[in-house]
Amino acid sequence: MATILELYHVDYWQYRAEGNANIVLQYIGPHSSFRTTVLRLRKANRLDGPGTREGEVGAGGTNFGDETITMKNLTKESQFATEVIGLLLGSQFVEQLIAVALPPEFLSSLAKAIEPSRPESRRQKGVDLAQSVGFLALDHTRFIKPAPGQSTVAVEIKPKWGFLTKSAFLRKDQDIKRRKCRFCMYQHQKIKTGQEGGLSKYCPIELFSGTELLVQDALDSLVDTPQNNLRLFVDGKEQPVNKNSITKVFLASSTSNQLQEQQQQRQPTGMKDDDPLDGEDDDSRPAKLTEVLTQILLESPLLKRLGRLQQGLDSLDVETIHRFYAHLLDEGADHLPEPTVEAFLETAEAFMDRTDMNAMMTENQETFEIQNATGLGFEPEDELEELPEALQLHFIREFLLSATLKDCSILVTIQRDDSTAVLTEAATGNWMSSRPSRSRLEVDVGSPEFHEASHRIKFKDEVFVFKITCIDLDPKKMSSVPMYLKKDRAIVSHYLVTVGDREPTCGSN
Numbered sequence: 228m229a230t231i232l233e234l235y236h237v238d239y240w241q242y243r244a245e246g247n248a249n250i251v252l253q254y255i256g257p258h259s260s261f262r263t264t265v266l267r268l269r270k271a272n273r274l275d276g277p278g279t280r281e282g283e284v285g286a287g288g289t290n291f292g293d294e295t296i297t298m299k300n301l302t303k304e305s306q307f308a309t310e311v312i313g314l315l316l317g318s319q320f321v322e323q324l325i326a327v328a329l330p331p332e333f334l335s336s337l338a339k340a341i342e343p344s345r346p347e348s349r350r351q352k353g354v355d356l357a358q359s360v361g362f363l364a365l366d367h368t369r370f371i372k373p374a375p376g377q378s379t380v381a382v383e384i385k386p387k388w389g390f391l392t393k394s395a396f397l398r399k400d401q402d403i404k405r406r407k408c409r410f411c412m413y414q415h416q417k418i419k420t421g422q423e424g425g426l427s428k429y430c431p432i433e434l435f436s437g438t439e440l441l442v443q444d445a446l447d448s449l450v451d452t453p454q455n456n457l458r459l460f461v462d463g464k465e466q467p468v469n470k471n472s473i474t475k476v477f478l479a480s481s482t483s484n485q486l487q488e489q490q491q492q493r494q495p496t497g498m499k500d501d502d503p504l505d506g507e508d509d510d511s512r513p514a515k516l517t518e519v520l521t522q523i524l525l526e527s528p529l530l531k532r533l534g535r536l537q538q539g540l541d542s543l544d545v546e547t548i549h550r551f552y553a554h555l556l557d558e559g560a561d562h563l564p565e566p567t568v569e570a571f572l573e574t575a576e577a578f579m580d581r582t583d584m585n586a587m588m589t590e591n592q593e594t595f596e597i598q599n600a601t602g603l604g605f606e607p608e609d610e611l612e613e614l615p616e617a618l619q620l621h622f623i624r625e626f627l628l629s630a631t632l633k634d635c636s637i638l639v640t641i642q643r644d645d646s647t648a649v650l651t652e653a654a655t656g657n658w659m660s661s662r663p664s665r666s667r668l669e670v671d672v673g674s675p676e677f678h679e680a681s682h683r684i685k686f687k688d689e690v691f692v693f694k695i696t697c698i699d700l701d702p703k704k705m706s707s708v709p710m711y712l713k714k715d716r717a718i719v720s721h722y723l724v725t726v727g728d729r730e731p732t733c734g735s736n
């Protein structure tokens with residue numbers, strides 16, 4: 228673990244964003260080697276605040292086979308992302324995390340300094356002042372070496388569950404899960420509990436479909452109703468998401484300022500929210516962010532792989548997973564012991580063997596599902612409780628890995644590339660052609676080094692440089708399995724009561 232003295236100045240850090248489990252700070256200090264880094268701190272319930280709400284699993288997600296969160300365990304959290312998820316998703320897509328020591332005085336002054344910047348709605352939790360380790364990571368909303376004169380646009384998508392279950396292990400009264408995706412059903416529950424005021428138009432099945440029109444539609448829906456599933460950053464600063472900001476973001480970074488001026492002249496005052504590209508001749512207008520994003524998501528293997536892993540690792544459905552869980556639980560015990568990183572790694576390796584995942588990436592969806600089901604080696608009619616206990620445990624861990632992948636985010640970072648030398652390379656259309664950039668951190672202990680692989684894509688007559696990274700890959704807890712079951716049943720039954728089985732199948736329209 229690194230002790231990096233240059234980092235321990237409160238003034239060098241600025242509040243960036245936070246989720247339920249972590250707060251992210253951006254480095255704004257003078258040392259150029261940290262210019263594109265962020266610091267990730269864990270959150271904890273405030274002593275006087277309300278307890279963790281049901282359904283929130285993030286806060287304790289760092290426990291590894293131990294009730295107390297030790298420094299060792301935290302270092303293991305970064306191992307979980309890089310080794311376990313890296314093995315499943317491909318290490319080139321997984322963000323690097325470097326564990327850094329956090330002196331207590333630095334941490335408490337830092338917590339105090341950022342408090343005014345935090346949104347009211349998140350303040351029921353604060354920076355966990357007991358943590359002695361934080362994580363330094365690359366700021367994936369920016370490039371290590373950005374092209375001069377161009378803005379960097381980053382889009383963070385929380386895609387959620389990208390599959391409709393085909394599991395033969397599904398309970399009969401849960402059959403709706405074959406037609407409506409978890410996200411769409413959950414929307415109704417969120418309205419009931421007041422978590423959301425209106426339904427999202429987004430459906431993950433469209434985003435994961437691999438079909439251009441559906442992917443484009445899913446992104447447009449995210450722009451319309453972003454909820455917490457879409458965020459926009461320009462040069463590392465978060466911007467509001469709406470049709471106007473998304474459309475203008477590339478215009479602002481375009482070198483063809485002339486075109487932008489033309490747009491402004493044509494636009495009468497008072498109509499600023501209109502799409503400035505509407506009415507443009509389709510071939511001559513500049514690329515829209517959502518169009519470029521669609522091409523990137525179709526060309527990169529990440530989304531397809533993520534969806535297949537989510538589904539393959541959740542082959543038995545939560546009902547069967549909970550049956551295993553209940554069967555393995557010793558009498559009087561609260562929950563099963565939490566898996567170690569090594570146990571998760573074994574699980575991931577065994578899954579890759581069982582499914583031949585790498586080969587299956589080229590199969591069509593139907594063949595993938597059939598092979599995945601056959602690979603299990605048992606069927607719903609079998610006496611499931613008589614399966615070897617080690618195997619039952621293995622499937623619970625597979626399910627937990629799926630839960631991590633259902634909850635991660637994808638960051639796509641894009642910049643217009645005006646250098647002419649690039650055009651020929653982009654024309655080859657080779658996804659694997661990448662230009663690795665490195666950033667060496669000069670530190671007193673160790674020498675952590677971040678690197679990023681950027682790719683090029685041609686859209687219409689323009690060339691873009693992009694990178695795509697998976698973030699928020701926290702391990703999920705064994706003790707959450709009963710909560711997962713409870714939540715799943717509540718979502719399904721609420722959906723059936725309020726909506727029923729009358730809407731079109733997700734991804735079919």
Ligand SMILES: [Zn+2]
Pocket residue numbers: 407408409410411412429430431432733734
């Ligand atoms: Zn859906």
